Amino acid sequence: MTLKDKLISSYLLFEENVDLESDIHKQRDEAIKFFVETGFPTKKEEAWKYTSLKPILKEDYNFFPKKEDALDYKDVKKYFIHDIDTYTIVFVDGIFSSQLSNTTHERIDACLMSSALNKDKYKPVIDKYFNKAVPKDGMVSLNTAFTREGAYIRIPKNITAEKPIQILNFSTGNQEALMVQPRNLIILEEGAETEIIERHQSLTENPVLTNVVTEVFVEKNAHLDYYKIQNDHTSASLIDNTFIKQDRDSSASVQTFSFGGKLTRNNLNFYQHGENINSILKGVTIIEGKQHVDHNTLVHHQEPNCESHQDYKGIFSGKSVGVFNGKILVDKVAQKTNAFQSNNNILIDDTATCNSKPQLEIFADDVKCSHGCTIGQMDEEALYYLQTRGIPYKEARALLMFAFANKVLSSVRIPEIKKRITKQIALKIGVELGFDA
Amino acid sequence: MLKIKNLHANVEGQEILKGIDLEINPGEVHAIMGPNGSGKSTLASVIAGNEDFEVTEGDIIFEESNISELSPDERAHKGIFLSFQYPVEIPGVSVTNFVRTSINEVRKARNLEPMPAKDMLKMIKEKSELLKIDRKFLSRSLNEGFSGGEKKRNEIFQMAMLEPKLAILDETDSGLDIDAIRVVSDGVNQLKTKENATLMITHYQRLLDYIIPDYVHVLLDGKIVKSGGKELAKELEVRGYDWIKEEQIASL
Known part of the structure; x- marks a missing residue:
């Protein structure tokens, strides 16, 4: 039985535990139908040309972990940004862990998708936002069909969340192989501000496949900083589908740090629905062995006077594979668009691969769009310069790699995250930092 | 301190240095002058160990x-320290x-322990004041977006921090205005001791008004063709290089 067949038949089982009469369930039904038709994406599709899901689809995944596994905070503390005060929404094998979480309904909502989906008082919000930012897509439909749990975050008008919100998804591997499909909904109302940190972490070496969908609405004059930390075991794979709809005068940034995992696919989509919007997409990828990280981005400029900035950097060693596929779409009305994209990669070993593909579709005639991608080795001139200052070749290389990756971190606004990621980069590259970068 | 004997060097198969002899002793300041393409910067690179050049x-x-x-x-x-003519920009690494x-x-x-942080800070403070470098400048990425003058000052700042025995200054005055030259050369002069030596590579005589050399050498077509005291630089300023070329031809 293929994974697709298994999923389809398990949908019936899933239906036993949800309200079949709800509006949401109609959407689930439509979604499963769509998935039945389309199935998993294959390399024949342009957007999946360099990433094959085959190796991860052959596992015999379990979809419904039987029991909630109680985790001790001390065992998983290291995966939290724990040195600052945050709201935390924690899931273990897809099930909410109240004991590890610190949710809130005061001033802001940082709580559970299951409550939002099932409680009457959230119905207007769900009707307005749920499943509204996503296009028709196989992986998204699969997630929609099995939508039950995830993080629900709403920052009301003109409120600034006083602390960052962390979303953590742990997999325990109690089941032999596990597939989870969290569904997150994030709404920043007019003038709202918040910072979000998302992480998926497997706690054993058992295969895990996460297919997560996050819908984000950044309304007029709202501001979002979203950090995704991807540093999972090499037995865990992640398909991250994030859709961000922005209204006028808003700004949103998503910064993705990919250091681990077996296969990671980031489908990151920004839709600009108003003037004077700024969208920022940044990423640092440092992988080795047989790891595979694919960034597939879309920025759709639909109104005039907006900006987008994309900056992705990758360092690939061993037999690792990096993919960057960045699409910028500028509609005819979107005059005075400034859209920038840059993707720079360093291949450490001859056996590593990198595919970088910018895709610009511009229908307006008064825009500034630029893209640049580089795939290369180290800058020899810079290496020589460092050597003349007494820094040996190996250390100079490490320092340059660090500097290359570190450049993206300048816009990380939470010092604790910056520190942690800096440390992680240094560790990956093997630089002993005699300083706080 | 430094003895160069019959040095020949190629770049991409082409011979640039064609038999250089040069001796520099502690406490001395030497200047190598010569027209463009005579091999001045190559000599600096070869002493510093640039692998693009084959000895x-x-x-x-x-x-x-x-x-x-x-x-x-x-x-x-x-x-050995080389102050670059064109210092390389390294984004992501701060000067400090x-x-x-x-x-x-x-x-x-x-085989020394790392310098204690306190001593390092003290030294950075002292040396940056010597070169009139703003503290803010030290936290910026190395050479990135620096003006020509800032880059050169930063080179001399590094030299001050590393306290080399032999400092090679490759066209340190190029791209500098008069005020910047003064700051940079004051810095170099204050760093001079009886134990260290300086080798200046320069196209113009201008820098030598500020850093007075003990010896001036003229490099032409990969060879040192004339050596003298600081007055030789003055003469070159007035008469250019052609008379030396003519002297060369006459002596053949």
Whole structure:
């Protein structure tokens, strides 16, 4: 039985535990139908040309972990940004862990998708936002069909969340192989501000496949900083589908740090629905062995006077594979668009691969769009310069790699995250930092 | 301190240095002058160990040992410093962190413990004041977006921090206005001791008004064709290089 067949038949089982009469369930039904038709994406599709899901689809995944596994905070503390005060929404094998979480309904909502989906008082919000930012897509439909749990975050008008919100998804591997499909909904109302940190972490070496969908609405004059930390075991794979709809005068940034995992696919989509919007997409990828990280981005400029900035950097060693596929779409009305994209990669070993593909579709005639991608080795001139200052070749290389990756971190606004990621980069590259970068 | 004997060097198969002899002793300031393309910068690069240049003949002796086969970092550990004509921009590494890494790598090579942070800060403060460098400047990425003057000042700041035995200044005055030249040369002059030596590579005589050389050498077509005292530089200023070329031809 293929994974697709298994999923389809398990949908019936899933239906036993949800309200079949709800509006949401109609959407689930439509979604499963769509998935039945389309199935998993294959390399024949342009957007999946360099990433094959085959190796991860052959596992015999379990979809419904039987029991909630109680985790001790001390065992998983290291995966939290724990040195600052945050709201935390924690899931273990897809099930909410109240004991590890610190949710809130005061001033802001940082709580559970299951409550939002099932409680009457959230119905207007769900009707307005749920499943509204996503296009028709196989992986998204699969997630929609099995939508039950995830993080629900709403920052009301003109409120600034006083602390960052962390979303953590742990997999325990109690089941032999596990597939989870969290569904997150994030709404920043007019003038709202918040910072979000998302992480998926497997706690054993058992295969895990996460297919997560996050819908984000950044309304007029709202501001979002979203950090995704991807540093999972090499037995865990992640398909991250994030859709961000922005209204006028808003700004949103998503910064993705990919250091681990077996296969990671980031489908990151920004839709600009108003003037004077700024969208920022940044990423640092440092992988080795047989790891595979694919960034597939879309920025759709639909109104005039907006900006987008994309900056992705990758360092690939061993037999690792990096993919960057960045699409910028500028509609005819979107005059005075400034859209920038840059993707720079360093291949450490001859056996590593990198595919970088910018895709610009511009229908307006008064825009500034630029893209640049580089795939290369180290800058020899810079290496020589460092050597003349007494820094040996190996250390100079490490320092340059660090500097290359570190450049993206300048816009990380939470010092604790910056520190942690800096440390992680240094560790990956093997630089002993005699300083706080 | 430095003895160069019959040095020949190629770049991409073409011979640039065609038999250089040069001796520099502690406490001395030498200037190498010459027209564009005479091989001045090549000489600086070859002494610093740039692997783009192939030494085909001759030796470079530094403090009684042959350094011709050493890598640039090993030469730096021995106390050779090159101030670049075009310093390289390194985004993502701050000036302070770079200097700290550099000093501690040199110390490591000399079997010394890393410099205590307190001493490092004190030294950075002293040396940056010497070169009139703003504190803010030190936290910026190395050379990135620096003006020509800032880059050169930063080179001399690194030199001040590393305290080399032999400092090679490659066209340090190029791109500098008069005020910047004054700051940079004051810095170089204050760093001079009886134990260290300076080798200036320059196209113009201008810098030599500020850093007075003990010896001036004229480099033409890969060879030192004339050496003299500081008055030779003045003469070159007035008469250019052609009369030396003519002298050369006449002597053949």
